[in-house]
């Protein structure tokens with residue numbers, strides 16, 4: 001939409017195209033997923049070469065390390081370094097109901113969403129699958145313990161970070177392994193006491209078109225790129241004599257917890273890791289290792305204060321899945337999103353992610369947001385169509401600030417499909433076994 005409120009030809013064409021893409025994604029979903037998964041089409045596709053770079057530019061991630069000189073917040077914006085935590089509460093929650101792998105606990109729902117998202121996944125499928133195989137191969141390596149250079153943690157950490165930057169990672173941080181944030185399914189596979197967090201900035205333009213298949217292609221592309229890069233970091237750690245196991249983006253642990261602990265950002269009201277450089281327009285994977293790397297520390301970037309004055313994600317989430325205020329949950333003060341409302345929309349509306357798109361830190365960067373906040377007391381872009389408007393591909397219409405699409409009941413609560421916040425908590429209250 002142009003500054004005088006009129007829609008440009010390009011934006012109308014883009015909106016129509018996303019509408020057409022989603023309609024075909026949904027209409028052909030059952031047929032395509034049968035061909036892909038039951039009749040072996042996926043096996044053929046993953047052998048295909050990756051798309052030429054020209055096509056990938058539409059959704060490929062931004063390569064290169066972010067400047068490392070992002071400062072702590074000015075005094076009046078500070079709240080707490082990292083996140084508000086009550087260690088006793090965290091321990092009690094873990095003892096009562098340890099975290100499970102959400103995707104495993106909701107396997108039926110996840111399989112159902114895959115029927116819809118084929119158009120978004122397909123262009124990236126060959127690369128995704130090759131990247132996963134490379135990651136698995138790197139994980140199977142054994143360290144060469146003779147090459148260990150004991151006592152040189154600073155050098156090893158610097159070399160690892162330099163390698164991450166040369167591979168194109170946006171940021172890399174190191175945090176202490178914490179069993180409470182490892183899903184119980186994987187706790188016995190513990191590798192060491194360090195967790196490396198790899199961050200990759202997602203394509204800017206594709207993200208501004210969210211929710212759209214192009215936006216979701218950017219997501220899967222970042223995942224493939226992250227797995228390729230983390231495979232190389234694992235090889236480096238093995239060659240340096242240390243064990244290292246990397247995880248795919250679904251993860252074996254709560255990656256945002258580690259991102260905050262490693263000082264890479266803070267938890268936004270939208271439930272995601274907001275980095276000062278790109279908000280939550282970035283993807284994360286972790287590598288667990290026994291390498292004696294130097295720890296990074298949680299930082300107060302002032303993000304909590306910005307969130308409290310903004311709440312764009314809360315207002316703009318179509319199914320109202322984001323609560324407007326924080327509460328203590330499992331020993332952490334945070335706004336906990338309702339996955340039963342969010343997941344069906346993520347599955348049927350090209351990965352949704354409106355809560356990422358409408359975030360001013362994602363769009364303008366934290367420095368610009370804080371500058372405006374200090375100058376005028378306002379959040380940059382708040383209530384503007386440029387920031388808060390989005391196209392809704394299910395009906396092909398544009399929704400400006402203050403307007404939200406109607407979600408039909410069969411889309412909000414698809415028959416026969418349910419997503420639980422924590423299968424294990426439900427199990428605890430109902431007595432039903434997990435899964």
Ligand code: B12
Pocket residue numbers: 083085099102103219249250251252253254255256257260267270271272273274279280281282283284285322332334335336337338339342343346350351352353355356421
């Ligand atoms: C399961 C899952 C989902 C589920 C359920 C999410 C939920 N909150 O219950 C569904 C399908 C709904 C979902 C939706 C989305 N997801 Co998701 N999701 C995951 C996944 C695989 C596991 C997270 C999990 O275990 N959640 C269950 C419990 C722990 O949730 P929770 O109590 O609400 O806690 C959340 C936060 O409060 C935080 N957290 C939990 N404990 C603690 C403790 C401390 C101290 C702190 C600081 C934070 C923290 O982490 C949780 C993130 O979901 C992660 C990858 C991973 N392994 O971490 C990606 C991940 C969180 N998703 C991501 C994204 C971007 C999305 C979507 C935009 C969809 C999309 N197109 O990608 C939406 C956004 C929804 C939202 N507003 O958060 C990204 C976030 C990137 C970032 N910069 O933070 C991740 C990290 C994927 C990745 N590898 O990059 N997701």
Ligand code: SF4
Pocket residue numbers: 268269270271274306307308310311312313314355358359360361
């Ligand atoms: S949209 Fe606003 S409230 Fe939501 S995470 Fe971003 S800054 Fe925080």
Ligand code: SF4
Pocket residue numbers: 316317318319320321322337341342343345346351352353354355356
């Ligand atoms: S992904 Fe969409 S539905 Fe889920 S919380 Fe974000 S805006 Fe809401």
